[in-house]
Amino acid sequence: MKDILSKKIPINKPSITDLEISYVNDAIRNGWGEKCYEYIHKFEKAFSGYLGSKHALATASCTGAIHLALMALGIKSGDEVIIPEITWIASVEPVLYIGAKPVFVDVLKDTWCIDPQKIRESITSKTKAIIVVHVYGNICDMDEIMKIAKEYNLIVIEDAAEGLGSVYKGNKLGSIGHAGVFSFHGTKTLSTGEGGMLVTNDAAIYERAKILNDHGRNPKDGKTFWMKEYGYKYKISNLQAAMGLAQTERIKDLVEKKRQIYSWYADILKGIQCKMNPEHTDTLNSYWLPTVVFDKVLNFDREAFFTFMKANNVDSRPFFYPLSSLPMFKSVESNKVAYDIYERGINLPSYHDMSEDTVKEVCQFIMHFLRGV
Numbered sequence: 001m002k003d004i005l006s007k008k009i010p011i012n013k014p015s016i017t018d019l020e021i022s023y024v025n026d027a028i029r030n031g032w033g034e035k036c037y038e039y040i041h042k043f044e045k046a047f048s049g050y051l052g053s054k055h056a057l058a059t060a061s062c063t064g065a066i067h068l069a070l071m072a073l074g075i076k077s078g079d080e081v082i083i084p085e086i087t088w089i090a091s092v093e094p095v096l097y098i099g100a101k102p103v104f105v106d107v108l109k110d111t112w113c114i115d116p117q118k119i120r121e122s123i124t125s126k127t128k129a130i131i132v133v134h135v136y137g138n139i140c141d142m143d144e145i146m147k148i149a150k151e152y153n154l155i156v157i158e159d160a161a162e163g164l165g166s167v168y169k170g171n172k173l174g175s176i177g178h179a180g181v182f183s184f185h186g187t188k189t190l191s192t193g194e195g196g197m198l199v200t201n202d203a204a205i206y207e208r209a210k211i212l213n214d215h216g217r218n219p220k221d222g223k224t225f226w227m228k229e230y231g232y233k234y235k236i237s238n239l240q241a242a243m244g245l246a247q248t249e250r251i252k253d254l255v256e257k258k259r260q261i262y263s264w265y266a267d268i269l270k271g272i273q274c275k276m277n278p279e280h281t282d283t284l285n286s287y288w289l290p291t292v293v294f295d296k297v298l299n300f301d302r303e304a305f306f307t308f309m310k311a312n313n314v315d316s317r318p319f320f321y322p323l324s325s326l327p328m329f330k331s332v333e334s335n336k337v338a339y340d341i342y343e344r345g346i347n348l349p350s351y352h353d354m355s356e357d358t359v360k361e362v363c364q365f366i367m368h369f370l371r372g373v
């Protein structure tokens with residue numbers, strides 16, 4: 001085994017081919033004036049077509065898309081929004097932007113996604129929405145979640161930033177709730193550098209989000225520069241959308257590569273006492289980030305592991321801390337699963353161009369570490 005790899009193994013990075021370069025090249029040369037939205041519209045159309053959603057609105061980030069979705073769906077200051085303990089902080093920040101109250105709910109042991117039974121137990125008269133998160137590519141129990149939402153008249157936003165390409169009972173994640181959101185940050189399965197998308201099957205939600213994303217400008221008002229209300233601006237640029245269009249045309253390949261990389265990891269690590277991303281019947285996992293939660297018996301020391309991996313030039317990441325454990329929130333330690341597993345959890349490199357040999361190298365370091373160095 002090589003002690004120090006000559007090149008750092010990144011956690012993730014976009015897959016760039018001549019297609020991305022040619023579209024971005026065209027956009028930078030020609031995509032101005034009356035063509036300044038051309039790639040944006042093409043990107044939205046290709047993306048909604050792939051996903052099976054009626055409408056798609058490209059944004060500068062997923063965080064912005066969540067903010068727009070919450071506002072377009074009528075969530076207001078004082079409302080309660082149910083959200084899983086285990087997710088990236090961007091899932092909850094827009095809830096705070098509008099002055100609503102996040103209610104953190106525990107996750108399931110196997111998928112690390114929100115526990116539907118715990119959703120039920122957290123509903124109050126103030127609950128207006130549920131943000132579900134398909135964490136690390138894993139798939140939420142959407143039938144049960146939609147059933148609860150219907151029963152209590154709640155809005156469901158799917159944060160599918162990590163679930164692009166995953167499928168639940170024949171439907172792509174993000175297309176099942178009242179709205180779905182995606183991120184195209186440089187670490188995500190499909191990238192535009194920075195970027196996001198809001199999708200919905202509801203024309204009214206889409207129209208509302210579009211107006212809010214354009215400073216409150218409503219073409220129906222008929223007068224240029226005359227607004228009835230103020231809005232926001234989370235627009236994507238035509239240059240970024242050009243890259244997004246190329247990536248969307250390659251999405252099947254991008255997801256396939258993620259699945260391939262995951263299967264290499266799963267194969268090599270199957271002898272280790274741990275849990276990895278599951279793939280239940282009737283679902284397809286796009287495995288954004290191969291994740292390992294070591295069994296308790298291994299006494300896994302996460303900080304020592306990161307120090308070891310860093311010294312060996314391998315980028316790896318911690319499983320998300322329970323959100324409520326962050327200093328700006330009040331901790332909800334009764335969310336036992338989240339609080340129990342996070343310290344034993346790690347995410348592994350999975351950039352599309354990663355070779356089987358590199359996966360083997362990463363696994364050798366893991367094994368080496370577990371044997372005790």
Ligand SMILES: *Cc1c(COP(=O)(O)O)cnc(C)c1O
Nearest residue numbers: 061062063088090091161183185
């Ligand atoms: C990456 C991510 C986001 C935020 O995406 P940005 O495009 O960086 O705003 C939101 N939610 C989840 C679950 C994410 O992983």
